[in-house]
Amino acid sequence: MLKFNEDAIKKDVEETLALRKDVEVAVKKICEKGYDNIFLVGIGGTYAVAEELMSYLKGHSKIEIYLENAADLTAEGNTKLGEKSVMVITSATGNTPEMTDAVRYGKEKGATIFGFVDEKDSPLAKETEILFSCKGGAYLKLLVIMLAFMKEKGEFELYDLFYQQAESLGDALINVQKEADKKTEEFAEKHGEDSMHYVVGGGMLKGAAYSYAMCYMEEMLWMRTKSISCADFFHGTLEIIEKDTNVTLFKGEDHGRAQAERVERFLPRICDNITVFDTKEYHTPGIDDTFRELLTPMVMAAIYARINVHLENVRKHPMEIRRYYHKLDY
Known part of the structure; x- marks a missing residue:
């Protein structure tokens, strides 16, 4: 890999x-x-x-x-x-x-x-x-x-039980990255040069969508993006989504899942260019389902770590390069 x-x-x-x-x-x-x-x-x-x-x-x-x-x-x-x-x-x-x-x-x-x-x-x-x-x-x-x-x-x-299982967390996140590698590579090859990216997330992954769009795609990869919460998607953003618009949905295993599913059900009616990254599809050996909600952001971070690697490769743009951030006095 x-x-x-x-x-x-x-x-x-x-x-x-x-x-x-x-x-x-x-x-x-x-x-x-x-x-x-x-x-x-x-x-x-x-x-x-x-x-x-x-x-x-x-x-x-x-x-x-x-x-x-x-x-x-x-x-x-x-x-x-x-x-x-x-x-x-x-x-x-x-x-x-x-x-x-x-x-x-x-x-x-x-x-x-x-x-x-x-x-x-x-x-x-x-x-x-x-x-x-x-x-x-x-x-x-x-x-x-x-x-x-x-x-x-x-x-x-469940404090003590959580930390007993957290001993497996490193290996679990490694497994997530391995399982996500093929899909994230395909995503990067398909969307690496798209002119605009819409990243949608809800619940605990609202922050993940915001962070991924701004800190990774914009800051590190120089890609134009907009992040949208699942709760707000139906209050503006849906009007500019067209058949070929690139929309990526982050879907977790927390209280925000129902909101993400609502967006997921609606999108195919107006768009043919949708990618869903669902944490539930990735396995975390040694971690019970009891703690999957709590760890949803970490699982998604492991997934988009692989998106980063492949976008960097497709775009031939090292993620360490900055033009302005911590380069200019502001």
């Missing part, structure tokens, strides 16, 4: 899970001290990942949780942010100015800053009070933190 590193996939998962006990200790101290609310703060891809998890948390936790775009939080403020707030963040580089500004704003309000920043010496890491550093995906990092808070509140009874 092209650009496929099983060791790297497993390492990313294992490094995050190895910090779980330390995260639990930190969360327990916060809970013993007492807190009022939690703010999930991100921008761009990290906001999208937080949105994925927030979609789950809204239906499974009674913790008072707010989802905030870092730049908007700094500009607009939030009267709920205060001395008994916990701001949860993730970042790879730690150099995104909007995130650093948001964290400084949170500290001014007295909030506790808690999160994962890969680069320990970065500006954002230096502003983070409770800091963990490792490589790996942002979703799993946020999940480890938020499940620990849910456990302390008595909301996630």
Whole structure:
């Protein structure tokens, strides 16, 4: 398989899970001290990942949780942010100015800053009070933190079982990538040079559609896209879909599945150019169906990791190239 590193996939998962006990200790101290609310703060891809998890948390936790775009939080403020707030963040580089500004704003309000920043010496890491550093995906990092808070509140009874099975997570995601490789290669060959891409997702995959369209197709592959939530698809976007319009639907195993199925049923009436990536079609050995909802974003991320590889190859465009992002002063 092209650009496929099983060791790297497993390492990313294992490094995050190895910090779980330390995260639990930190969360327990916060809970013993007492807190009022939690703010999930991100921008761009990290906001999208937080949105994925927030979609789950809204239906499974009674913790008072707010989802905030870092730049908007700094500009607009939030009267709920205060001395008994916990701001949860993730970042790879730690150099995104909007995130650093948001964290400084949170500290001014007295909030506790808690999160994962890969680069320990970065500006954002230096502003983070409770800091963990490792490589790996942002979703799993946020999940480890938020499940620990849910456990302390008595909301996630299958906590121990989940982490027993999470020992198989790296291998499970490797299997997903293997199973997805042929279909994603065919997708890239068919659509790699299309002039426009519509990416639709609902529930926990609304954030995945947003992230994939913006952070991968636009930023890394220079492809024109629009992401649409399944909930909003019937309130505008359907009017510009034609027979040959390229539409990609991300379909998960969470509460948003019914919305995705509604879009899937309708599209063939007006369009002949539809691709559906359904997480349910891919197997995760060692992971029970009980946890497939919770892991839906990670399964989809494994699928589109293979889309990335094949689009990069078809378009002969290395994903590391940037013209403006972190290249110009803005």
